Amino acid sequence: MKFVDEFRDPAAVKAALAQIESALTQVPASRKPLQIMEVCGGHTHAIFKFALGQLLPDDIEFVHGPGCPVCVLPRGRIDDAITLAEEHGVILCSYGDALRVPGDKGSLQDAKSRGADIRVVYSPLDALALAREYPNKQVAFFALGFETTAPATALTLKQAALDGVENFSVLCHHITIGPPLRAILDDPGIRIDGFIGPGHVSMITGEQVYDFIAEDYAKPLVIAGFEPLDLLQALAMVVKQIAAAEARVENQYRRAVTSVGNRIAQQAMGEVFMPAPESDWRGLGAIPESGLMLSEAFRPYDAEARFGIGRTSVAEPEGCGCARVLRGQLKPHQCPLFGTICKPQMPVGALMVSSEGACAAYYQYRAGV
Amino acid sequence: MCLGIPAQIQSIDDPERFNVTVAVNGVSRLANAACIWPTGDPQQLVGQWAVIHVGFALGLLSEAEAQETLAALNEIGGLEHELADLAGREPA
Numbered sequence: 276m277k278f279v280d281e282f283r284d285p286a287a288v289k290a291a292l293a294q295i296e297s298a299l300t301q302v303p304a305s306r307k308p309l310q311i312m313e314v315c316g317g318h319t320h321a322i323f324k325f326a327l328g329q330l331l332p333d334d335i336e337f338v339h340g341p342g343c344p345v346c347v348l349p350r351g352r353i354d355d356a357i358t359l360a361e362e363h364g365v366i367l368c369s370y371g372d373a374l375r376v377p378g379d380k381g382s383l384q385d386a387k388s389r390g391a392d393i394r395v396v397y398s399p400l401d402a403l404a405l406a407r408e409y410p411n412k413q414v415a416f417f418a419l420g421f422e423t424t425a426p427a428t429a430l431t432l433k434q435a436a437l438d439g440v441e442n443f444s445v446l447c448h449h450i451t452i453g454p455p456l457r458a459i460l461d462d463p464g465i466r467i468d469g470f471i472g473p474g475h476v477s478m479i480t481g482e483q484v485y486d487f488i489a490e491d492y493a494k495p496l497v498i499a500g501f502e503p504l505d506l507l508q509a510l511a512m513v514v515k516q517i518a519a520a521e522a523r524v525e526n527q528y529r530r531a532v533t534s535v536g537n538r539i540a541q542q543a544m545g546e547v548f549m550p551a552p553e554s555d556w557r558g559l560g561a562i563p564e565s566g567l568m569l570s571e572a573f574r575p576y577d578a579e580a581r582f583g584i585g586r587t588s589v590a591e592p593e594g595c596g597c598a599r600v601l602r603g604q605l606k607p608h609q610c611p612l613f614g615t616i617c618k619p620q621m622p623v624g625a626l627m628v629s630s631e632g633a634c635a636a637y638y639q640y641r642a643g644v
Numbered sequence: 645m646c647l648g649i650p651a652q653i654q655s656i657d658d659p660e661r662f663n664v665t666v667a668v669n670g671v672s673r674l675a676n677a678a679c680i681w682p683t684g685d686p687q688q689l690v691g692q693w694a695v696i697h698v699g700f701a702l703g704l705l706s707e708a709e710a711q712e713t714l715a716a717l718n719e720i721g722g723l724e725h726e727l728a729d730l731a732g733r734e735p736a
Contacts, residue, residue: 426679475647478695530709
């Protein structure tokens, strides 16, 4: 799509575009083009699908952020999950999104074809139900995602503990949204002028989790809903702040996100998890306190401890540009592997796996960017 | 797994475990409503709309907002995927 009239609310889209253009006239030429990072993979997908790059002035450049949990899943963690299923006879339950992510031992899908008992579940509750159904088997849930899915894991573990489901465990790779953004801002090779913040993560965390971006780095961040119109309205708010030399956290997605987030979800996460000393991110490397591990009280449900799995660290494949794409230093099509040996049907890098990955979105809609 | 979908709460199935039945567009499933559980009578949840993420109700919204969100999901091409997820089947 590239015509304004094709949107659900063309008048509102036109108004947002006009606001962006008007605010841009107040931005000094030396700062242009503005580099705006959309943090969320859903936003990345929407930018490509709706060809927003064609609607927007050239003075806006999107940098695709680290907010797709599948895209930042390190190869080593896939290998850990496969080890659980193949060497420990565990029924491994995973969200479908992670099934095709390649590790050194292939993907979970490959392991499934080799005979490992790997099941796709919609919810960690479905994995817990499987554990109840097969009391003589070990059932592990591959827990991944940001603060959007972490409360679901936490509440499922609380239910497992309440009901004494002892053959259930969790391979925990939950990550948190603040630390990678700080790592990106600390990287001297990356220039970001402002952020469009994720909507559904913020429903849990609230707005305060981003305060450091405005306070410590003087950059604006606006939380946005998932529609293209939400994105454009949030972008207008970001550009207006830049034009006025302001840096605040604002919320365009008030219909779903409150300033404090969901307290019950935060409490459950606080009870079940603690910050892991560091976590690996595909493309960004190890980032201190950027992930969650199970707290002492829930350590008996930790699949790593139960089966003696160590965290595997695996280098990215040679030539793979995911790391530089994630940092905004390379456009997807500039990667030497893009479209040649790395395609959505046989991805080499994680950004080609998920439809929310910048490379897959670029590949699918490349005419529109 | 990140997007979620609005669904209407049909019944309270297990108050001890915060389990409710939710439904949208003819698809229904059991969901956990711990994150939106009221301090008073849980029956007040019946008929309300909530955003469901991986089997958990994470926030309440009005019926108008729910319909608006469903239309928006449809616009971005995510509705069928989310419904399939909710139903526990592969998207068509």
